[in-house]
Amino acid sequence: MNFESLVLAAVTADLTEESAAREHADAVEFRMDLAIDPLTTLDDYDGELPILATNRTEAEGGEAAEKSERLDVLRRAAEHPAVEAIDIELAAIAESDGRDVVEHAHEHDASVVVSAHDFSGTPSRSELRETLSRACEHGDVGKLATTATSIDDVLVLLSVTRDLDANGHRVATMAMGATGRHSRAIAPLYGSRIAYAPVDPNEATAPGQYDLATLADLLDALR
Ligand SMILES: O=C1C[C@@](O)(C(=O)O)C[C@@H](O)[C@@H]1O
Numbered sequence: 001m002n003f004e005s006l007v008l009a010a011v012t013a014d015l016t017e018e019s020a021a022r023e024h025a026d027a028v029e030f031r032m033d034l035a036i037d038p039l040t041t042l043d044d045y046d047g048e049l050p051i052l053a054t055n056r057t058e059a060e061g062g063e064a065a066e067k068s069e070r071l072d073v074l075r076r077a078a079e080h081p082a083v084e085a086i087d088i089e090l091a092a093i094a095e096s097d098g099r100d101v102v103e104h105a106h107e108h109d110a111s112v113v114v115s116a117h118d119f120s121g122t123p124s125r126s127e128l129r130e131t132l133s134r135a136c137e138h139g140d141v142g143k144l145a146t147t148a149t150s151i152d153d154v155l156v157l158l159s160v161t162r163d164l165d166a167n168g169h170r171v172a173t174m175a176m177g178a179t180g181r182h183s184r185a186i187a188p189l190y191g192s193r194i195a196y197a198p199v200d201p202n203e204a205t206a207p208g209q210y211d212l213a214t215l216a217d218l219l220d221a222l223r
Pocket of ligand 1: 056087174205
């Protein structure tokens with residue numbers, strides 16, 4: 001997965017759902033933090049879609065406890081042939097353990113998405129730019145999900161997306177929540193390289209997600 005063009009990632013904690021995602025998605029985001037036995041689940045995987053492996057911390061909207069074991073699981077996931085990319089939080093990169101995971105993933109030919117999430121709001125333009133630029137420094141893709149409380153928040157996020165993309169960076173952005181929902185369909189027009197939707201519409205992993213078929217249709221219509 002090189003993210004040269006948009007990747008529609010179907011999100012799930014249950015890899016047996018992959019066949020249901022195949023029609024619409026380019027990849028599966030495996031939310032290891034939400035799975036019961038993620039490494040065994042990965043070993044049993046015999047699907048067709050490549051995997052983006054995520055082991056999200058509680059601080060960034062997931063359920064993985066922030067212990068060294070969390071990064072070990074991510075590290076082991078990167079070794080799996082079906083895992084073509086991993087997602088690691090920018091916050092984890094501040095520690096050398098996190099940077100080791102990035103290096104390990106690259107050694108195993110997995111791309112790295114370096115991500116940051118803000119569930120309370122959308123910071124100022126300069127902060128967004130700063131955060132996304134730092135994420136891009138460490139990852140093959142820098143990803144930023146913020147919460148929009150007004151459409152102006154969406155506008156500024158799209159503008160920063162466009163800016164970084166035009167400067168040759170690979171970014172993925174989305175505004176979470178009802179107000180920012182439309183950004184999930186239009187951010188790719190401004191350079192965002194990943195769009196997320198749950199395989200099971202009842203198992204959304206972030207506020208404002210469309211179901212997979214709807215997002216696929218919207219993206220197709222806007223392409
Ligand atoms: O970070 C992201 C983006 C996301 O939070 C979203 O807003 O769609 C969904 C998560 O599953 C994924 O890891």
